[in-house]
Amino acid sequence: MELNINGSASKLAVSDAVFGRDFSEDLVHQVVVAYRNAGRAGTKAQKTRSEVNGTTKKSKKQKGGGARHGALTAPIFVGGGVTFAAKPRSFAQKVNRKMYRAAIATILSELNRQGRITVVESFEVDAPKTSGLVAKLAGLNVGQRPLIVTEDATDNLYLSARNLPYVQVRDVQGLDPVSLVGADTVVVTTDAVKKIEEWLA
Numbered sequence: 001m002e003l004n005i006n007g008s009a010s011k012l013a014v015s016d017a018v019f020g021r022d023f024s025e026d027l028v029h030q031v032v033v034a035y036r037n038a039g040r041a042g043t044k045a046q047k048t049r050s051e052v053n054g055t056t057k058k059s060k061k062q063k064g065g066g067a068r069h070g071a072l073t074a075p076i077f078v079g080g081g082v083t084f085a086a087k088p089r090s091f092a093q094k095v096n097r098k099m100y101r102a103a104i105a106t107i108l109s110e111l112n113r114q115g116r117i118t119v120v121e122s123f124e125v126d127a128p129k130t131s132g133l134v135a136k137l138a139g140l141n142v143g144q145r146p147l148i149v150t151e152d153a154t155d156n157l158y159l160s161a162r163n164l165p166y167v168q169v170r171d172v173q174g175l176d177p178v179s180l181v182g183a184d185t186v187v188v189t190t191d192a193v194k195k196i197e198e199w200l201a
Contacts, residue, residue, distance in 0.1 A: 003112070003119045005190065006140065012119055012190055018200045019117075021102075021109040031103035032177050034093040042089050049073045049081030100177075105200045107180045118142065118187045123150055128159035137167070143184030149175065151191040172196055 001020050002011040049071070056071040069076075075083040111117050118140055125132045137146060145166040150157065153171040161169045168179055172195040180186065188196075 003117065003193070006118050006120045008121060012193060014193060015197050015201060018105045018197050019109055019112045021105050023110045023113075024102075024106055027099065027103050028106055028177065028181070031095055031100055032181060034095045035177050037091040037093055040091040042091050044086040045088055046082040046085035048085045049075060051085075052079075052081040054079075101200050103177055104175065104180070107177055108186075108196070108200075111180065111183075111186055116183070116185050118185055119193060120187060120189055122191075123148060123157070123187060123189050124154065125156050125160045128156045130160055130163050133157070133160035133164065133167070137187075140185075140187060142187055145182060145184040147179055147183035147186045149186060149188040149192045149196075151189060151195050172199065 001014050001016050003014055003019065005012055050073075052073045054071075054073045056073060058070050059072045060069065062068055073080045075081050108117070120140075123136075125136065140146075146168075148157070148161065148167070148169045150169075150171060153169050153174070158169050161167045168183070170176075170179060172192050175196070
């Protein structure tokens with residue numbers, strides 16, 4: 001399989017295993033959900049009836065006072081405990097390395113089929129100026145949410161994109177399924193393509 005290099009007559013030979021894989025919606029969904037879950041803080045905490053501050057003494061006599069009640073810390077009362085109180089927990093799900101790599105390859109293959117991968121020889125900006133990056137992206141026709149992938153993202157490139165909403169910069173090590181799925185177009189350098197192939201092969 002070959003990918004067209006933007007602004008060049010030459011083509012880049014790539015592996016079918018990485019850029020020509022069959023699409024598996026179940027696999028991609030599982031890995032994307034697991035990745036997003038791993039990013040959850042999981043720090044929510046509420047108090048049960050035993051943890052709420054207050055007496056557990058029966059609030060009124062059993063008979064002669066209308067409805068029968070016990071402690072005012074019961075969940076039925078305002079200021080009482082929460083019935084099934086949330087506690088801090090980890091939402092992380094185990095994903096096998098082979099599954100994760102297969103999902104990344106599947107996403108890249110589908111992006112390639114849909115024509116949403118743009119390969120360039122290199123992608124650099126001379127100074128950390130947003131205007132320079134905007135001008136560079138305008139010439140590539142990348143849509144509203146481009147993802148720029150380079151072998152090693154430079155400070156200039158990162159700082160140029162920092163103030164642009166929906167424009168993301170990643171190096172190959174920082175690639176993740178959520179940013180790939182959410183991008184309109186993935187702009188990737190030839191060096192980054194080779195590094196991705198080494199990683200996923």
